Amino acid sequence: MTSREQILANVKANQPALHPLPEQFRFTSVFPDIVQQFMDILAFVGGKAERVSDYEAIKKHIQEYYPGMTNVATTIPELASLADTTLAVTDPHDLASLNLAIIEGQLAVAENGAIWLDERQLPQRVTPMITQYLAIVIRESTLVPNMHDAYQRITVNTTGFGTFLSGPSKTADIEQSLVIGAHGARSLIVYMLP
Amino acid sequence: MNQLNLDHATASAVFNKNEPRVDWHDETLWFVRAKRDRAAALIPEWEDLREAASQIKNHVLSNMHDLLVQFEENARKNGIHVHWAANADEHNDIVLGIIQKTGANRMVKSKSMLTEECHMNNFLTSHGIEVIDSDLGERIVQMRKEPPSHIVLPAIHLTRADVGETFHEHLGTEKGATDPQYLTEAARQHLRDTFLTRKVALTGVNFAIAETGGFVVCTNEGNADMGAHLADVHIAAMGFEKIIPRAEHLGVFLRLLARSATGQPITAFSSHFHKPRPGQEMHLIIVDNGRSRQLGRTEFRNSLKCIRCAACMNTCPVYRRSGGHSYHSAVAGPIGSILAPNLDMKLNADLPFASTLCGSCSNVCPVKIDIHDQLYKWRQVLMREGYGTTGKGAAMKAMATVLESPRLYRMAGKIGRGVLRFSPAVAENRFNPWFNQREMPAPPSESFRDWYVKNKKS
Numbered sequence: 011m012t013s014r015e016q017i018l019a020n021v022k023a024n025q026p027a028l029h030p031l032p033e034q035f036r037f038t039s040v041f042p043d044i045v046q047q048f049m050d051i052l053a054f055v056g057g058k059a060e061r062v063s064d065y066e067a068i069k070k071h072i073q074e075y076y077p078g079m080t081n082v083a084t085t086i087p088e089l090a091s092l093a094d095t096t097l098a099v100t101d102p103h104d105l106a107s108l109n110l111a112i113i114e115g116q117l118a119v120a121e122n123g124a125i126w127l128d129e130r131q132l133p134q135r136v137t138p139m140i141t142q143y144l145a146i147v148i149r150e151s152t153l154v155p156n157m158h159d160a161y162q163r164i165t166v167n168t169t170g171f172g173t174f175l176s177g178p179s180k181t182a183d184i185e186q187s188l189v190i191g192a193h194g195a196r197s198l199i200v201y202m203l204p
Numbered sequence: 205m206n207q208l209n210l211d212h213a214t215a216s217a218v219f220n221k222n223e224p225r226v227d228w229h230d231e232t233l234w235f236v237r238a239k240r241d242r243a244a245a246l247i248p249e250w251e252d253l254r255e256a257a258s259q260i261k262n263h264v265l266s267n268m269h270d271l272l273v274q275f276e277e278n279a280r281k282n283g284i285h286v287h288w289a290a291n292a293d294e295h296n297d298i299v300l301g302i303i304q305k306t307g308a309n310r311m312v313k314s315k316s317m318l319t320e321e322c323h324m325n326n327f328l329t330s331h332g333i334e335v336i337d338s339d340l341g342e343r344i345v346q347m348r349k350e351p352p353s354h355i356v357l358p359a360i361h362l363t364r365a366d367v368g369e370t371f372h373e374h375l376g377t378e379k380g381a382t383d384p385q386y387l388t389e390a391a392r393q394h395l396r397d398t399f400l401t402r403k404v405a406l407t408g409v410n411f412a413i414a415e416t417g418g419f420v421v422c423t424n425e426g427n428a429d430m431g432a433h434l435a436d437v438h439i440a441a442m443g444f445e446k447i448i449p450r451a452e453h454l455g456v457f458l459r460l461l462a463r464s465a466t467g468q469p470i471t472a473f474s475s476h477f478h479k480p481r482p483g484q485e486m487h488l489i490i491v492d493n494g495r496s497r498q499l500g501r502t503e504f505r506n507s508l509k510c511i512r513c514a515a516c517m518n519t520c521p522v523y524r525r526s527g528g529h530s531y532h533s534a535v536a537g538p539i540g541s542i543l544a545p546n547l548d549m550k551l552n553a554d555l556p557f558a559s560t561l562c563g564s565c566s567n568v569c570p571v572k573i574d575i576h577d578q579l580y581k582w583r584q585v586l587m588r589e590g591y592g593t594t595g596k597g598a599a600m601k602a603m604a605t606v607l608e609s610p611r612l613y614r615m616a617g618k619i620g621r622g623v624l625r626f627s628p629a630v631a632e633n634r635f636n637p638w639f640n641q642r643e644m645p646a647p648p649s650e651s652f653r654d655w656y657v658k659n660k661k662s
Binding site for chain 2 (some may be wrong): 068119160
């Protein structure tokens with residue numbers, strides 16, 4: 011008997027009688043101002059939100075916020091003029107010197123500041139972690155209140171990989187002192203288009 | 205830090221020798237517990253969420269066989285190589301085999317309590333494979349040759365000065381440096397180089413989705429992603445109980461997990477892996493290692509609902525004052541104490557006694573495991589199976605004899621009061637474990653019964 015057969019046989023013999031799935035496992039969250047809620051919680055998790063009117067405003071903000079930055083890449087055609095390098099590499103190691111990645115977010119969650127990204131936004135999966143700084147552009151219309159709503163909207167396996175990203179990478183492993191920028195991006199700005 | 209051979213009480217006594225440090229440890233964990241409370245209070249439906257999570261997990265336990273088969277089939281369709289390991293040795297052999305096939309002799313790893321349970325690092329090292337832990341806390345304890353003392357905060361027992369010293373020795377940081385920002389930056393540089401040069405990466409699994417054949421890995425540092433997305437071969441290891449039926453159930457679990465663990469609304473990265481990236485190889489190892497046996501223990505199977513948030517540890521008055529290493533088990537604290545006896549009853553017979561049975565663990569558990577009830581039930585099983593200490597067994601028997609007989613009980617009370625009054629040294633000495641951290645009570649002049657007989661109106 012293989013280990014697979016042995017394990018499955020033991021499981022079958024030992025599992026209890028079928029217990030039905032609960033019917034109630036999706037809940038609604040109500041926020042007085044969903045945009046404000048998202049911005050507040052993003053600040054709480056160490057990110058920063060900027061409401062902008064159009065791509066020109068994003069360009070201007072990035073030029074002021076990261077003056078003279080090189081090794082900038084974006085997947086957004088409207089912001090192509092900011093980029094001096096590309097995310098379209100076949101070997102992810104080629105992104106090692108990336109300083110700033112500007113990508114689109116598919117959907118954003120107000121309760122926890124999470125933004126869903128899959129391979130349609132990420133030509134390389136490692137992009138939002140390997141870059142030193144990260145900027146994500148979202149549409150306010152994609153905001154949903156909570157994670158139940160998010161899973162109703164997305165399909166987790168449309169592509170081979172997807173992630174909910176909430177704020178920059180962080181750690182509190184040294185005496186519970188929060189440090190932003192553990193292994194992933196050292197900062198996150200989220201630009202919110204109407 | 206070699207407490208691994210001591211039982212919980214003895215190791216706790218060692219830990220408690222440095223009182224200011226114990227107070228600091230206690231307060232640091234209580235701080236995390238308080239953050240959990242604030243996060244939970246922001247969710248009006250928190251209790252309903254816990255109930256939903258509990259019910260989903262109850263379903264999972266009852267439908268485990270079919271869910272595992274469904275998961276395996278879908279994962280294979282996604283191009284993931286699925287392996288099954290009946291025990292720790294088989295798990296370790298599978299990992300070694302995969303690494304050797306690639307020709308690599310080193311690997312980067314993100315947090316996986318399962319590999320701690322299997323003692324995988326030591327095994328791989330003894331076969332010439334270098335393993336670098338990439339979670340900051342795990343890297344710190346790895347450099348110090350210690351096991352993690354907490355499943356979410358592996359280095360919670362160390363101060364910034366301890367970390368500064370360790371990094372000075374291993375990473376060449378300035379002597380005496382204690383700034384967490386500076387120390388984290390040093391680790392970032394060191395581990396970035398590791399991520400960029402390793403061809404094999406191993407991660408744990410937080411949730412495996414039967415419906416889609418994918419799995420979710422949650423980190424704050426982004427270390428699991430950095431390792432997996434840069435490696436040619438990604439190995440993910442999971443205990444079979446990590447399975448959930450559908451992706452939409454993640455809505456429940458991801459809302460509960462980080463809030464229960466650290467008070468964050470969600471971890472920085474909740475990554476859903478379904479297919480290897482082009483050119484990559486992805487392996488998933490499904491491990492039993494005693495879990496199917498635990499599934500068959502009616503009173504203890506609920507422990508398999510655990511999502512490893514560690515809320516029960518942060519709230520536990522015993523854990524906070526005894527430290528994770530005193531539990532001599534990969535998973536410490538209350539949940540570890542109900543999981544460990546299943547792995548080895550004799551070796552872990554002390555752990556269910558490392559509790560006051562106050563019930564705080566059960567109250568904070570996001571999947572409503574009856575942890576303190578199980579601790580109590582394990583005590584009965586362990587005594588029955590003969591794993592209790594002889595002293596405890598004899599004392600219980602003597603107590604039962606005394607309590608059964610009113611005459612003996614009255615006599616014992618009289619002797620006890622007399623002894624405490626006239627020769628307290630008989631009770632107040634180091635051979636009486638009750639006296640170790642306590643003052644004996646002042647003896648009353650008479651028993652309640654004597655008082656009652658004297659004063660009752662007749």
